[in-house]
Amino acid sequence: MYQAVNAVLEKYDADMGAAEAHGMAVGMLCVELKSDAANWLHELITDQNGLFDEDKTLLADLFERSRALLDPENGEFNFDLLLPDEEEALSEQVEALRVWCLGFLFGVGYAHTDADWPGDSAEVMRDLIELTKIDSDVAGEEDEAALMEIHEYVRAAVLIVRDQFAEYKNTNMH
Template sequence: MYQAVNAILEKHDADVGAAEAHGVAVGMLCVEVKADAANWLHQLFADEHALPDDDKSLLLNLFERTRDLLEPETEEFAFDLFLPDDDEPLNEQVEALRSWCEGFLFGVGYAQSNADWPGDSAEVMRDIVELTKIDSDVEGEEDEAALLEIHEYLRAAVLTVRDLFSEDKNAQLH
């Protein structure tokens, strides 16, 4: 599915690849679980209305599936980053992870424009900003192991940010 989403984004001149597009969606959904998929498409394409229905449907399914996996009732480890398969070259995996982080930061910033970050979310966001500077000149088992650790950290970080924003919204309602 990763390659299919990437192909759609390339075909329609999106400024982002599949990993970054998913990062944007996750960032938006962490801040506002009811985020609108149409807003996401609008961020990805100059004219999302020109997308063929099949392509739009695949992208909207990715967004809604991501929303479902981020629901607090969903099993914690069902959520994952949308990245190339493990059999892709390591430098491409690292580059996709970096792009995912950039997308996530954009998505959170899109949905959360004020500087009021709940709990430890500001610290997590600083960590993710640092990951946008990751070097994709990698090779070998050590770098592969480091990538896996960063990947797992990001999965947990996303759920932390989601929970902190959810708790913050609930506190504001009461």
């Protein structure tokens, strides 16, 4: 899936790759599960006139699958970050995780323009900002283990942000 999405984004000269695009989608969905895929697509590919249906469908499916995986009503947490396979160079995996965090921050900011951050989400967002500064010049088992830990942390962070925004909406709706 990662390679397919990357190929589509490259084909249309998008300003970002698959990891960052997925991060953005997830950020938007964490703030508002009802976010519109069209807004996300517009951020990725400004001129959609030349966008082939099958490419648009692939991207829209990624967005909708992310929405389904983030929906608390779906129970089990099967959500994961869209990153390169473990066979790829470790530096490429780290760089993808770094830009995934950038995309996530952009997506949350896109959907949440208020300066107030609900609950623990402000702290989590600070951590993710720090992760956008990680050095992708890595190698070896220690760095591989660190990457796995960071990956798991980011997955958990996404849930925290999602839950904090859901709670925030519920308390401010009454």
